[in-house]
Amino acid sequence: xxxxxxxxxxLRFGGVTxxxxxxxxxxxxxxxxxxxxNGAGKTSLLNCISGVYRPQKGTIxxxxxxxxxxRPAARTRLxxxxxxxxxxxxxxxxxxxxxxxxxxxxxxxxxxxxxxxYGLGEREEIRDRGHIEQIIDFLEIEPVRKQVVHTLAYGLQxxxxxxxxxxxxxxxxxxxxPMAGMNAEEKEDMARFILDIxxxxxxxxxxxEHDMGVVMDLSHRVVVLNFGQKIxxxxxxxxxxxxxxxxxxxxxxxxx
Amino acid sequence: MTDAxxxxxxxxxxxxxxxxxxxxxxxxxxxxxxxxRETSWRACQERVRDFSLGLVxxxxxxxxxxxxxxxxRPEWVIAELAAQAxxxxxxxxxxxxxxxxxxxxxxxxDARFIVAEDQEQVDKILGMIDQLPKVAYVVYSDPRxxxxxxxxxxxxxxxxxxRGRALAKEKPGLYDENVARGGGGDLAMICYTSGTTGQPxxxxxxxxxxxxxxxxxxxxxxxxxxxEFVSFLPLAWIGEQMMSVATALAIGFxxxxxxxxxxxxxxxxxxxxHVLFAPPRIWEGLNSTVQVKIMDxxxxxxxxYERLMPVGYKTADLRLKHGRVPLLWRALYLFADLLLxxxxxxxxxxxxxxxxxxxxxALGPDVFRFFHAMGVRLKQIYGQTEISGISCIxxxxxxxxxxxxxxxxxxxxxxSERGEILSRSPSVFLGYYKNxxxxxxxxxxxxxxxxxxxxxxxxGQLVVIDRLKDVLRLADGTRFSPQYIENRLKFSPYVKxxxxxxxxxxxxxxxxxxxxxxxxxxxxxxxxxxxTYTDLSAKAQVYDLxxxxxxxxxxxxxxxxxxxxxxxxxxxxxxDDEELTRxxxxxxxxxxxxxxxxxxxxxxxxxxxxxxxxxxxQDGKTARIQANLSVRRLEAGGA
Numbered sequence: 001x002x003x004x005x006x007x008x009x010x011l012r013f014g015g016v017t018x019x020x021x022x023x024x025x026x027x028x029x030x031x032x033x034x035x036x037x038n039g040a041g042k043t044s045l046l047n048c049i050s051g052v053y054r055p056q057k058g059t060i061x062x063x064x065x066x067x068x069x070x071r072p073a074a075r076t077r078l079x080x081x082x083x084x085x086x087x088x089x090x091x092x093x094x095x096x097x098x099x100x101x102x103x104x105x106x107x108x109x110x111x112x113x114x115x116x117x118y119g120l121g122e123r124e125e126i127r128d129r130g131h132i133e134q135i136i137d138f139l140e141i142e143p144v145r146k147q148v149v150h151t152l153a154y155g156l157q158x159x160x161x162x163x164x165x166x167x168x169x170x171x172x173x174x175x176x177x178p179m180a181g182m183n184a185e186e187k188e189d190m191a192r193f194i195l196d197i198x199x200x201x202x203x204x205x206x207x208x209e210h211d212m213g214v215v216m217d218l219s220h221r222v223v224v225l226n227f228g229q230k231i232x233x234x235x236x237x238x239x240x241x242x243x244x245x246x247x248x249x250x251x252x253x254x255x256x
Numbered sequence: 257m258t259d260a261x262x263x264x265x266x267x268x269x270x271x272x273x274x275x276x277x278x279x280x281x282x283x284x285x286x287x288x289x290x291x292x293r294e295t296s297w298r299a300c301q302e303r304v305r306d307f308s309l310g311l312v313x314x315x316x317x318x319x320x321x322x323x324x325x326x327x328x329r330p331e332w333v334i335a336e337l338a339a340q341a342x343x344x345x346x347x348x349x350x351x352x353x354x355x356x357x358x359x360x361x362x363x364x365x366d367a368r369f370i371v372a373e374d375q376e377q378v379d380k381i382l383g384m385i386d387q388l389p390k391v392a393y394v395v396y397s398d399p400r401x402x403x404x405x406x407x408x409x410x411x412x413x414x415x416x417x418x419r420g421r422a423l424a425k426e427k428p429g430l431y432d433e434n435v436a437r438g439g440g441g442d443l444a445m446i447c448y449t450s451g452t453t454g455q456p457x458x459x460x461x462x463x464x465x466x467x468x469x470x471x472x473x474x475x476x477x478x479x480x481x482x483x484e485f486v487s488f489l490p491l492a493w494i495g496e497q498m499m500s501v502a503t504a505l506a507i508g509f510x511x512x513x514x515x516x517x518x519x520x521x522x523x524x525x526x527x528x529x530h531v532l533f534a535p536p537r538i539w540e541g542l543n544s545t546v547q548v549k550i551m552d553x554x555x556x557x558x559x560x561y562e563r564l565m566p567v568g569y570k571t572a573d574l575r576l577k578h579g580r581v582p583l584l585w586r587a588l589y590l591f592a593d594l595l596l597x598x599x600x601x602x603x604x605x606x607x608x609x610x611x612x613x614x615x616x617x618a619l620g621p622d623v624f625r626f627f628h629a630m631g632v633r634l635k636q637i638y639g640q641t642e643i644s645g646i647s648c649i650x651x652x653x654x655x656x657x658x659x660x661x662x663x664x665x666x667x668x669x670x671x672s673e674r675g676e677i678l679s680r681s682p683s684v685f686l687g688y689y690k691n692x693x694x695x696x697x698x699x700x701x702x703x704x705x706x707x708x709x710x711x712x713x714x715x716g717q718l719v720v721i722d723r724l725k726d727v728l729r730l731a732d733g734t735r736f737s738p739q740y741i742e743n744r745l746k747f748s749p750y751v752k753x754x755x756x757x758x759x760x761x762x763x764x765x766x767x768x769x770x771x772x773x774x775x776x777x778x779x780x781x782x783x784x785x786x787x788t789y790t791d792l793s794a795k796a797q798v799y800d801l802x803x804x805x806x807x808x809x810x811x812x813x814x815x816x817x818x819x820x821x822x823x824x825x826x827x828x829x830x831x832d833d834e835e836l837t838r839x840x841x842x843x844x845x846x847x848x849x850x851x852x853x854x855x856x857x858x859x860x861x862x863x864x865x866x867x868x869x870x871x872x873x874q875d876g877k878t879a880r881i882q883a884n885l886s887v888r889r890l891e892a893g894g895a
Contacts, residue, residue: 137288142519
């Protein structure tokens, strides 16, 4: 059974149709990619899945359950994590603190328990710090562990944001342009992290990416959007062969 | 020798002795997941036993070779001792070596076993496994990313340990028998020297070589069991072997491994080592960090620093010159120590430091003085791989910045008629592996030929000038040592690398690489905006700054051997571009070939040179650089 099922999803902002009757499924353990020209509705789709936008029509099922009307926080508890196209970290906090926030939904202590610290608070703190350290090791960000985020290079901040999403122990990881604005070396590192997350942790990944080389190398499955509609869905090879995709990317005349 | 070591004459025997005497105390410590984790001497011996027997069960024979490649981790040392316990020798490979270098060493050393740290290293080896027919097994210690790898020759560190434990159950006395069969004269390791020219040569060192060295050094620079040491330089380098393995086992001190190479300086601070051995670039790095940070600190702290450092300098000069410090200065120093030096040393992690040494190249007198001023008695050491790493060290009571000190006990040093430094001691190596000709050349008439030019001062301290073959002549016959001048240039905080040229030319010229951190800071202060390294190094103001630095060096040089023209290079010299060796020495011939265009401009009338070139990254990718270099002409003053 598919981990994520999108059925007949439509999203409108006033008179603008962002998504129209989009359906596809994400198999557990796969790396899937959403591609498409600018304004195709890729981020809108991701926002529907993570709960930022409410679609007017259609359903989103996660692990068999209908999550279409759940609030974002509730989806987080179901272990859906995401990163953002423009980094959305707490810039004034350290890398460690940013990552620990990713553990928030696993913490049971309230203001009082956490404030008292001893007892449950302490145990959770130790458990979560241990968890975070695994992620720091995994993403190779030991040297910047205690640095304030805004002092870090852009590529490193992207890595920290990925780390925060991982701290959630996600079953579905949504990545919105993980490679945007990176140089060749950083892209290569990021590609390796995505593969390792998928292989070693078995996390299902759905990403939006513009770098076609990366998409074709990493993904098992590619969904192509154009003007809010799905125009292709298949393996990278199938999608590359699709006449409609070529038209969408190269324009009518060039492909004709 | 063996008396001091309780009868143990090999590393595995010393490990057994330490496991018995020091038992539960820490032998190794590694920072993992943010926490320092200890391995006691006893546990270390058990891991060595398991891994050793595991290798034996896979067919490692006495006299075999085990090549090891990776960052500094406990597994590196465990693999080395395990090989030695089985009567085999270890072969260290620099972890950042490129494919050709790795392939050459593995093949030349006849290693059947490779212990590789992680995916990066395993990829290097599996990528050329077809050209390495002698390799039977590749063992990795970090499984990250390797889960999907299937190769008949690939297995994990823990699989080997499991095999070892099984064999230990089957034949309980086997490990001890293997260890007992070893002797001091056995080959312990082959150290491949990163030659500045040609293929690397494998220097064979016996346990006796290494242990006499460790004990002789201990006599003049004592360490204690329980001392802390941080191992962060490549373990394939003799200098690190000398400390982290030979001395650590002989004395019984704790070796700490940083979390990642990039966190080493931070981890040093956490450990607060008693013993620190580092090449000049580390000391220079600490020095410039302090200077950069002082510029940024609060006015009060800067005020204290500026008033109290002179007290430290004065006291250090008095002690170094006269051996004694008058009471007044001692009192002042105590005051400065409380207010400044303790805090400064604490920040750098040098508060507990008892033995701080530098080696591998010359360290600038300014940097030396800086550390002596804050109470770190930094000493120079000198040696070659072929003499187990060290032949001379500064005596405690006579530290002179321009010398490399006196021979350690048991070592004789003399100067040949050609001006070459020769040495003789029980630590001189057994020869180069499979290279008789080179061995004969290095060991002719019973002395080790260093290839360095130098002289002895009246008090017996050795001064090293340069590599013998690197003493060059201008077209008019004037002799000069490019390295000597380069080192003087590099003593400037603004200069990262310098290459001085002039062989068969009418005058001397220099290619300089600026230190981007220090010059960048300076540019900020001067309100000079810049984008990249290339841009910064092309600024006229930066040229002016560097010109004053060169003028200062020129003043100390004889008129004919002064630098007349220089260029600031558009990129840093890099080992990945083969411009530096792995130990960061300039490969002069290669650099002169590569920058032929720039050099010919230095000897022509051009004022500007247009550059359009590609640079190569470690993974084989390339990038294009376009720049416009200017040639700066200096006053031919004094010539």
